[in-house]
Amino acid sequence: MIGDRPADSAALIAERPVEKPPAVLVKDLDFRYPDGRHALRGVDLTIMTGESIALVGPNGAGKSTLLWHLNGLLPEYAGSTAGHHGGGERVRKRSSQAAVWIDGIELNAKNAAEIRRRVGLVFQDPDDQLFSATVLDDVAFGPLNLGKSQPEARRIAIDCLARVGLADAVDRPPRHLSFGERKRVCVAGVLACDPTVLVLDEPTANLDPRARRQFISLIRSLPATKLIATHDLEMVLELCNRAILLDGGEIVANGLTRNVLGDPLLLEAHGLETPLSVKFGRV
Template sequence: MRESVVEQTAPHIGLHQLRFQYGDGTLALQGISLTVNAGESVALVGPNGSGKSTLLMHLVGLLQGQGEIVVAGLPVVKTHLPEIRRRVGLVFQHPDDQLFLLRLYDDVAFGPRNQGLAPDDVHARVTEALARVRLDGYVDRVAHHLSTGEKKRAALATVLAMQPEILLLDEPSSNLDPRSRRDLQRILAELPVTKIIATHDMEFALALCNRAVILDAGQVVADGPCRALFADADLMERHGLEVPASLCAPACC
C-alpha cells in the first residue's frame, strides 16, 4: 500500500455546507460540514435514510450537491474526478454490484488496467490485493461461486488494487456471519489508509475507528470519540441507534 502523500496534520477530506436533494424532493444532506485528517478512521453512523451512502457518493463525485468538497487536496469538480477516483476507493454495500466481471482476476485488474498500468504491474497489483484480503488462489474463480464473505473481501480487493489513499466503505459488515465479519475487521485494521466506514454495526465501528460522526436526517448531530458517543444511551436512542453490547452496563443488556 502506498504511503499517504498528505501530511498527517493536513485535512484529507473537507466538506463545507454540503446540501443535496434527490429528484423526488428528498433532502438527503442538509448543510454537512466535516473534516477528516489523513490516517484517521472515522465511523459514519446513523439510521436508515440518514444520508450516509449519499455522503460517500459525493466524495467520489457520483453525486454533486451544493457546497464545497475537498478530497486529497483537490476540490471535487469534474476536471479532478479521474485523479480523485484514482486516490479514493469506494467499496459499495452490495458486492454483486462491485464484482461485475466473470473472472475474479479481471475484476480486481479492472481498476489498475483503467489506470493504464503495464500488464506486469497489473498482475502484481492483483496478486497483492488478493493476498491482502486472504483470497490468494482465487484468481480464476467466478463471482457467483463465492460466499457472501468472500464476495465482500473480493470487492475490497478490487479497490485495494488501485492503491487508494482514502478508503470509503458502505456497510462493509452487512450480511456477514461472525467469522467473515471478524476476518474483514482484521483485514481493514491492517490497512494504513484514511478510512470512512458507513455502518450500523456499532461493534464493528468501535473496533476499527477512534472517531464517530452521527448523521440523522442529513445533518451531523454528533462528532467525537467513538466510545464517548456510543456510550451515550440518550444520544443513541434519539437517533435510532443503540449502545453496543461491549459498552453496555450489565443492567441495560
C-alpha cells in the same frame, strides 16, 4: 490552499502546501435528489490522514449519499456517469465555493478521475461491484483504468488478492465465492487502485460471525484513512477513534467514539442503540 487546481496529478502534488491538508474536507455540503428529498443539509466534515472514522445513523440518514459524494459519484462530475443515479443537484449556499476536497484537491468535473483514484469506495453489496467474468479480471479493472500495463495490472491484482487472503481464487468467477469472500475481493479491487482514503458502506452487513471477524481484521490491517458507514456499533468501537452521527442529512454528533456511543439518550433519539459492550461496561 484550497481552490481550483489543475487535473494533472504531479502538478497537484507539487502545488500542495507544506502543511498537509486533511484527507477529507467537506464544507457546507447540501444535496437534494430529483424526487425532492433533501438528503444532505450543510454537512461539514474534516478527516485527517490516518484517521479511522465511523459514520453512523438510522436508515435514510444520508450516509450512503455522503459516501458517494466523496467519490464524485454524486452529483455526476465525470461525463461517463451522466444520466445515471437519477441526477440530483447540489444546493450551494455560496456558489463560488466547492464542497468536497480530498487531500486538498477540490472535487469537480476536472479532478473527478484523480479523486476516484484517491478514494476507494467499497459498496455494500459485492454483486454491485464485481461484474467481471473472473476475480482476477475484476481486481485488475481499476489498475488497467489507471493506465497500468497488462503485466503490472496483473501483478497488482495478484498482490492485492494475496493481501485479502484470496490468492487461490484468481480464476474463479465471482458467483462461485461466498458472500464474505466476495466482500474481500471488493476490498482487493479497491486496494488495487492504491487509494489514500478508504470508504466502506456497511462492510459487515450480511456477513456471518466468522466472515465478519475476518473482515474486521482485514479492515484494521489496512493503513489508509478510513471512513466506515455502518450499523455495526461493536465494530465501530473496535476500529474507529471517532464517530460521526448523521440523521436527516445533518451531522448531529461528531466526537470520540466512546463519547458518542456512550450517550444512550443521543443514540436512542436518532434510532440507534447503545452497544452491548458499552452497556455492560466492557469498553
